[in-house]
Amino acid sequence: MSLTLKIGIAGLGTVGAGVVKIIDQHAAMLSARCGRDLVVTSVSARDRGKKRGIDLSNFAWLDDPAKLATATNVDVVVEVIGGSEGPALDVVTAAIAAGKSVVTANKALIARHGAALGTAAEAAGVALNFEAAVAGGIPVIKLLREGLAANANDHVFGILNGTCNYILTEMEKTGRDFNDVLADAQALGYAEADPTFDVDGIDTAHKLAILASVAFGAVVDFKSVYTEGIRQISAEDIQFAAELGYRIKLLGIARLYNGAIEQRVHPCMVPLDTAIAHVDGVTNAVVIEGDRAGRTVIEGQGAGEGPTASSVVADIMDIARGVLSPPFGHPSDQLHLFRPLEQDNHEGRYYIRLEVLDQSGVMADITAVLRDQEVSVASFIQRGRAPGEQVSVVILTHTAGEGCMKQSLELIESLDSVVEPPRMIRIKHL
């Protein structure tokens, strides 16, 4: 093992530049901590002239990132280009094929190609580290893969997308509606011009699939994740949630049930007296239930230059120290392929908001539907009375099957006195 670890970086956006800065500014500390010097030797990005606040003059420049894989002055390839296909996939594939360890912050890549890339890395005897792909600066992959490695886990969940959590927090604080707050978040740089990946839950689903794999020793299975975003959450729902003692959070939740795996991303009502309800703004949090350690909760910054680069550099340091674990914690040929649990088979409690005409017989019709579908009502709120006009009716159910719940809502929507599509939010009891 040579004393210096030579690093090639593919992608010099916010994260790539952050990695260069840490390695430069903390050189002595990093070298002391891992017993070797870390040196960036080569970089590749689309635009060489772009202002980044870092000095590129000491680095070899490669126009084609995949060339980092075969560059003789590169021991480790850091992929921070992003995107599940194209150059990101090419450089990671090429690096593993060339027998080089890889560090990536790319959740889409690992969620979609993690099983194949992990198998290839293991066969090549190289590391494939992706701490920064999940929850930014929170070292939750290491927590699962090493710190809590003595536990059989059956439940992991969390707030994994800072953009959504920021929007929901602002909606609650200001009483404003989703589109309003989203526009502000875009202006502030907390949301992308095309916010689809974040607000529709896809980013959370990527991260959840990776977390579930490492937590359960499962083959990463992104395509089975049930995914629902926050566009349908209204200021009214947030207000009702608060009245009922809940806060609305977009959660990614993975559970094992007797050989089946449940992976779902959707808004949840979480009780106000839980830690997760108080995770505000762009902060992320992950909750892990282990059979020995019990419940562990870790909170921190889920995005941004410093936090994400912190995780990338920690991954590089593990490689410098010679740490080599299977990418998903278990050897790839021992990862389980669990049967995915259909979302319709989910059981839980539900919040329903109906907009109805306040006229006699409405409640009887609604409750009859619920009774026929075996959905038992825990409580009702009807705000005000306005005979003949539209009022909101909120129902909290006891535990019910999601299939029955969906069937009920279709039937309720078809009632004449129900004037808007019903809204439904799942309740997460911890």
Place this chain on the structure above:
Amino acid sequence: MSLTLKIGIAGLGTVGAGVVKIIDQHAAMLSARCGRDLVVTSVSARDRGKKRGIDLSNFAWLDDPAKLATATNVDVVVEVIGGSEGPALDVVTAAIAAGKSVVTANKALIARHGAALGTAAEAAGVALNFEAAVAGGIPVIKLLREGLAANANDHVFGILNGTCNYILTEMEKTGRDFNDVLADAQALGYAEADPTFDVDGIDTAHKLAILASVAFGAVVDFKSVYTEGIRQISAEDIQFAAELGYRIKLLGIARLYNGAIEQRVHPCMVPLDTAIAHVDGVTNAVVIEGDRAGRTVIEGQGAGEGPTASSVVADIMDIARGVLSPPFGHPSDQLHLFRPLEQDNHEGRYYIRLEVLDQSGVMADITAVLRDQEVSVASFIQRGRAPGEQVSVVILTHTAGEGCMKQSLELIESLDSVVEPPRMIRIKHL
């Protein structure tokens, strides 16, 4: 590296038995995760016949734990005897001398002898892992040593003693006094018959000294930790804290200031709107401020068979996977010996409760003392009026020096109308 890692365990109390159970019950999972079989071969404890719920028949029994160090069927020695001297120190010293890696859950041992033992382990090229010594099942040592290793940290603090946190939580919930709740905690097994180590803050100080060392790359320096326990906290103080928007927690706090280190353990008033204020019962939590990752908070079970054994086994797994880091994160010859900051030089805000005779001139005398000592008052509470009788007066100060604060309290105590020694609790703003 032989395929099987052979483990010798010194001490078969709750934790030792828990380690044996995990290694037995999770054998296949652990072997998959670290690529080698983990096998307990030898054990040593005081009483061979004691009921422990584990089968000892497959293990070699040694009456003298130090013999594990030279036993040919032992690769790693696990020390879970406890106590900073005697057999625990002997077995760890002997194991390192014999070139064997050590895993220990012993905070007193590491706080008092960590510097020497760490240096010896490094010189011998063996691991000295002590995850379970701090915060039980929370892998905070690994978090600092590896997951957040790219950060320069200047502040780490937390709730590190479940017994104290349980007592304070119960006092708040029930309004009962310290001695009452302590007696209950003893009956329930949450506090020892001799609760000194816990309630006087010594246990927290042990853990804090270890945390500070790993967080800051500092030589572990337990003897400089300023330590104050919770015996002086009264139901009244808890009540006033709640009225003022605070909760009282026993915190261990370590900070770096320009080459000086502050390490202190004492009750703190923490604002109700912070995560740490909501860490209740026997749960532990640690907050780390890194220059890149920002604030990371980790909560979990700080004691008990499962959580503590979870951390011990994770440490064993690291050894099985060939991970070898300097015990305190930095090589021992590069650990800094920071100048300890005297507690009298601490600056912060303070809560003071005075019991005074409600007569004219009292407040003028008290405020004159504070003014003369340059302690500026932020707010006052006087509960009720009872001319000529005893009333409580609560004062919150602006930032003041602790030396001035102590001087003020001595002068105030000497006033005729002040009928009890003043109570003082430091306020922690996050």
